[in-house]
Amino acid sequence: MTADDRYKLFGVYVSEDVFDALADYLYEAAGVVDYESYFDPAESTVPVGDPGADATDKLVSDIVTEFADLYDEAAFETAREVESDAFVLADLAADPQTVANARERFQAAATIQETDLRTIHTAILSAYLSRASAREIEL
Numbered sequence: 448m449t450a451d452d453r454y455k456l457f458g459v460y461v462s463e464d465v466f467d468a469l470a471d472y473l474y475e476a477a478g479v480v481d482y483e484s485y486f487d488p489a490e491s492t493v494p495v496g497d498p499g500a501d502a503t504d505k506l507v508s509d510i511v512t513e514f515a516d517l518y519d520e521a522a523f524e525t526a527r528e529v530e531s532d533a534f535v536l537a538d539l540a541a542d543p544q545t546v547a548n549a550r551e552r553f554q555a556a557a558t559i560q561e562t563d564l565r566t567i568h569t570a571i572l573s574a575y576l577s578r579a580s581a582r583e584i585e586l
Contacts, residue, residue, distance in 0.1 A: 453492040454500045454540035457550070459568040461537050462529045468576040469537055477502035486538040493540045500540035507541035507549050510575055514552045520577075521570035523560055534565045537572075 461469065466482075473479035477498035485499050493500040510517060541549070556567045 452495045454495060454497075454504055455543040455546045456486055456491055456493060456538055456540050457546050458536045458538050459553075459572065460534040460565040461569045461572055462526065463533060463535055465569050465573050465576065466535045466537050469572065472506070472576055472579055473499055473502050476505075482537075486540065488538065497540070503539040504541045504545070506575065506579075507539055508545050510571060511545055511548045511552060513575070514556075514571070517571050517574040517578075518556055520574040522573065523562065523566060523570045526566040526570040526573070527562060529566075529569060531565075534569070 470479070470482040473482050473485070479485050479499040479502070482499075486493060495501070495504075553564055553567050553571070556571065557564050560567065
């Protein structure tokens, strides 16, 4: 259980292209220079107020809110074409309830698409980041 002033860390597996787009997003949104090592994998929570954590919390909250539209826009076939060993782990931080909601949506999408979570994570995050790059990043 986390306190109200802590975000929960969770990981998603995405293609290298999506990881790079996520790193660019976090640089623009929060000034995160080295996303790959930004979050300490030994920790399960991050304090609210951490710029990178605040940015990923907003990202995950937006994904949960916009999930149906992102699902419709997602390029699942393109994500399925990624080699199985080409996915990388991307750590995100968000409110614990938001994390639970995101996991439920990702799992439901994996069931509907009859595919693995890596494909779903990649397709949904790619759709979100495509939208984000088309508009100004607002925190």
